[in-house]
Amino acid sequence: MKTQEFHQINETIHEEKMDNGLQVFLLSKPEMVKTYGIFTTDYGSIDQTFTPLGEDKEVTVPEGIAHFLEHKLFEKEDRDVFQDFTKLGASANAFTSFTKTAYLFSATSHVYENVRTLVDFVQDPYFSEQSVEKEKGIISQEIRMYDDQPDWRGFFGTIGSLYHKHPVKIDIAGTVDSIQHITKDDLYTCYETFYHPSNMVLFIAGNFEPEQMMDFIRENQQRKEFPEAPEINRRFPREPVSAFKSEEAIEMAVSTPKAYVGLKEQVDGLSGEEILHNELLSDMLLDHYFSTSGKFYDELYQSGLVNDSFHFETEWEREFGFTILGGDSRKPDAFLKRLKKMLLSIKEEKISAEDFEKMKRKKIGEFMRALNSLEFIANQYTHYHMLGVNLFNVLPEIESLKKEDMEEFIENWIQESQMTTFQVKPKE
Template sequence: MSRKTYDNINETVYLERLDNGLTVFLLPKPEMSKTYGIFSTNYGSIDQTFVPIGNNEKITVPEGIAHFLEHKLFEKEDRDVFTDFGKQGASANAYTSFTKTAYLFSATNHIEDNVKTLIDFVQDPYFSEQSVEKEKGIIAQEIKMYDDQPDWQSFMGTIKTMFKNHPVNVDIAGTVESINSITKDDLYTCYNTFYHPENMILFIAGNFDPENMMSLVKENQAAKEFEKMNEIVRDFPDEPEQVGMKENKIVMPVSVSKCTVGIKEANKELDRDEFLKRDLLQDMLLNFYFSKSGQFYQELYDDNLIDDSFYFEMNLDRNFGYTLIGGNSDNPDQLANKIKELLMTTNSETIQEEDFERMKKKKIGQLLRSMNSLEFIASKHIHYHTLGIDFFDLIPEIQSLTIDDVNHYLKHWISEEKLAVCKIVAE
């Protein structure tokens, strides 16, 4: 077990890659009363086309199967795993994103029992034809619920407007039609391909002894057998640099219209250094222009185009990236035009040294505040690790950014062909 200390943030992380390939991170924080564990696989909703383990030919599985699989792993032949966690005083949950599926718990006692429960239930799949058919009805109701949520429709509507071919444009839960085609064999194929320990990370943070915890995990894994894993071959369609559509209008029963402007940030794999630079600068520039103290925010507010629902977010991942800016507006057309107009001016702007130093300090401050959350640390650490980046090295990486870095990025950040608009309007 290796140990790495980060003096600038006073954190120590223990790491070991086990014989079966599982990567284990331990972050002991004895000052905390709570312990948080997350068991994550590098497999999400975009992984629809791949070569199954033991095969030579690629297949395409139904949309929404990663999310469906997440649901089914909690149900065993004789019980529901949530009950096991409940008896041990733990709160458990799971989530599926575009690129990951994660299972998690938080608890203040019975920590070792809960860690074993977490690992064991994820590594012991049970799917029957009957239980799969039953789950289809449950997830179909969930899909229909999201179909009626304007915020979700605005989010996915903007993604679908930007991306033409990439499976990020498919709802994480799939469609009612796609999940109805899922079989028990499909679930086992996806599970056996993507849930191998070599494709998974276990991160435990909180109040525990790292030596004892690592011994527990190693003993647990040594008692199980896994076939040797070959490299997972995933396949993605070519995606153009420009957006798939300029505008998308969705009619729903809403009292106030919504408008989101999307920026298509990436459409292909980026190397580690380029990814990290983009990831940091993108977030810093959004804060600079669109936070409540930002120049663009003030213009939008003065024009009565936004209210408290206004937001911005960005996501840069394995082979795609996007930024979303928007919110409720009585004048969605005017808001879209104004945001695009403001974005297009950035190409000719220059960030001043004083402003950039302030941007870096703000980013570091936000990061340090977020590190008070075990959940944030664990999920972000896993996210960055799968991309070859050490999350706890982000602060020195931010400090190393230069004024030339930000101004070069700014000059090439926005182009008309990368902007798309999604509006939610009343019937």
């Protein structure tokens, strides 16, 4: 077991790569009552085209299968795994994102039993044709529920207008039609390819003794047999730099229109460190201009173009990146026109040295506060590890940022050809 100390933030990570390739990270926090565990595979909704384990021919699986697989892993031949956690006094959950699928628990007692339950159920799949058919009805209802939510439709509508072919434009859960094509064999194909221990990360944070916990996990893994670690070959369509559509709109039963501007971020050829660098700078800029204390937000609010529903987010991954800003607006056309103009004007805006230092201090403060959360540390450590970056090196990365880095980023950041607008309009 390797130990790495981060003196600046007073944290120690214990890590070990198991013989089967599973990467384990432990963060012992004896002062905490709670323990949080998350078991993550580097496999998400965008991984639709790949070469299955042990085969030579590429396949394309139905949209939504990663999310479907997440649901089915909790159901065993004789029980529902959620009940196993409940009996141990734990709260369990799971989620599927564009790039990852994760299974997690939170508990204040029976920590080792809960870790065993987490690892064992994920590493012991059971799929039957009958249970797969039953799940299609359940997930179809979930998809229809989200289809009725204007904010969700606005989010995916914006991404869909940004991307021509990339599967990030598809809802993580797929469509009601696409999931009807999922079979038991499809689930096993995806599981065997992407759920090999060598493609997974286990992170446990909380109140336990690290040596004892690592021994416990090591013994658990040594009792199981896995095939040789596969080389996973995934393929994504070639994606143009430009946005797919410059504008798009749908009608729904809303009283106030919703309007969004999307920006297609360019990640091709970037390393994990470069992705982090750009993510930090874009987030700092968006916060500077569009947070509730930001200059541009104040202009939009005072003009009556937005209300407190306005928000923004930016996501940078290995295969894609996007930034979305928007919310409710009674004057959506005027709002979108002004918002686009503001974004394009950032190149002409001059950020003073004093403002830049304020941006850095705010970002450092946000990061340090977030480190009080076990969930944040475990989730983000796993996320950045899969990008080849250590979460605890984010602080020195922020501290090392210079005003010149920001200016260089701004110069290449926003191009009108990479922007789209999307509206959710009231039905007439």
